[in-house]
Amino acid sequence: MRLRREEVRLLLEMLGIIGYSFVLYVALRVLGEPYSIFAYARF
Amino acid sequence: MGPVRWGSLLRLLILTLLVAEVGARVGVYLWAGKPFRSLDPYVFMQDGGYWNNPDYTHPYFVHNSAGFRNTEEFAVQKPERTLRILAIGGSTLYSGVSVTPFGWPTKPGTDKVLTAFLRRRIEADAAFRGWKVEVMNAGLNLSGLRENAVNFLANLSQYRPDVLLVFGSANHFLHSSAVELAMPFGSRPSRPFGERFELAANDRTIQGLAERAVRTATYYSAFWGASYRLLDRTFEAANARVAAAAVRRPRGARVADVDLPLERRGHVVENLDVAYTEYAGFLEAIFAFCRVHGIRPALFWEYYLVNLRGVKPYSDYERALSEYYLAHDSRDGWANTPLYFRMRDRIAERARGSGVPMVDLLEDFRGHSGTVFNDYLHYSENGNRWVAERVFAHLRPLFLSVATGAGGPGATAALR
Secondary structure, eight states: OOOOHHHHHHHHHHHHHHHHHHHHHHHHHHHHSSOOSOTTEEO | OOOOOHHHHHHHHHHHHHHHHHHHHHHHHHHHSSOOOBOOOEEEOTTSOEEEOTTBOOSSOOOOTTSOSOSSOOOSSOOTTEEEEEEEESHHHHTOEEOBTTBOOOOOOGGGSHHHHHHHHHHTSGGGTTOEEEEEEEEOTTOOHHHHHHHHHHTGGGGOOSEEEEOOHHHHHHSHHHHHHTSOTTSOOOOTTHHHHHHHHTOOSHHHHHHHHHHHHHHHOHHHHHHHHHHHHHHHHHHHHHHHHTSOOOTTOOGGGOSSOHHHHHHHHHTHHHHHHHHHHHHHHHHHHHHHHTOEEEEEOOOOGGGGTTTSOOOHHHHHHHHHHHHHSGGGSGGGOHHHHHHHHHHHHHHHHTTOOEEOOHHHHHTOOSOOBSSSSOBOHHHHHHHHHHHHHHHHHHHHHHHHTOOOTTTSOOOO
């Protein structure tokens, strides 16, 4: 199946919306926490 | 130009995500040496606390099927002729690592932590011949005695250990728990990951729904799990840097050196008395439980690397680390506060009154020049081995009292 240019754009937009929402959600949640004491410890 | 073929687009979208998932699973396999199960280190408990995720996939931080930092499994019902030791505490016990000015130290694997060495040391002792030895590691990163006591009383006690080792003094007094304990007494208590727990369990808003969707996706999918982990840590580091940049820091200290805003640290140090009343209360609850159930408790005091300046002959690595921390920190090394030692002395006195031994390795450190510390607090693999050896030397009589059937310390002590 060959996608037309418009369909490729739509596919990329859908992927972008999913990725962008995910990044935004994680960012807002982490940055919404009052302070971080875990940042430099790795478990 | 015809209409958009939405069905094909949707199939292609799913295919793209599937390819990403397969790629992420291959990546996790190459990194961890085992198939992906989950990249979330923790799960929430019914009691409101958190616990090690049994499904955590990591090359070094391996948990057994019950979430202990052990490679071996434990039956809830203790087998015959078994010496069962349960250790509760924070990351010193778990053997987590923190970044140092010289980079990331080597992470000790689950068979290289002090409980694993302690088990092998007891097994090598002829006095325990014919006994099965189990040393259960319930180390939980970031936890203090509040988390450990609740988890022990509510959950872990079902394993009916013969001996209970209580670690975690560093977290309780100067780290994660202390941050919250330092708030005025009587204020609403919070726990590590408390806000995330509320979002996932009790929040009925859109954000609560989003949180559950994200948690589900990141738990079952390697692609979303890895992406989440990467993003979460990136943003968390950024958040900490912004928070640290906003407060005054000692001359020469980089923002990255300040993992806890200094104002907050001062607050913690000045409120250690509050932390002590919390600690003493939970400790007495543990002692009472142990007395009723015939469990022998023992305490372990955790020293910070900087506490041992002038005491332990440092290795080159330890000296460099210690000098760095002392030079770049406020208050000449915040963990060096005399109040921390006063806490130790008060707890030791309380333990003595209850006939409970407390392992204090200060004198042991005087004669040991090998590297024990991986960073400001946690032990290296060799450090874990050495500490296990010293714990064994201090507590052998207690362990023997189980094998001989004699009433051990704590088993007979009166409740004060």
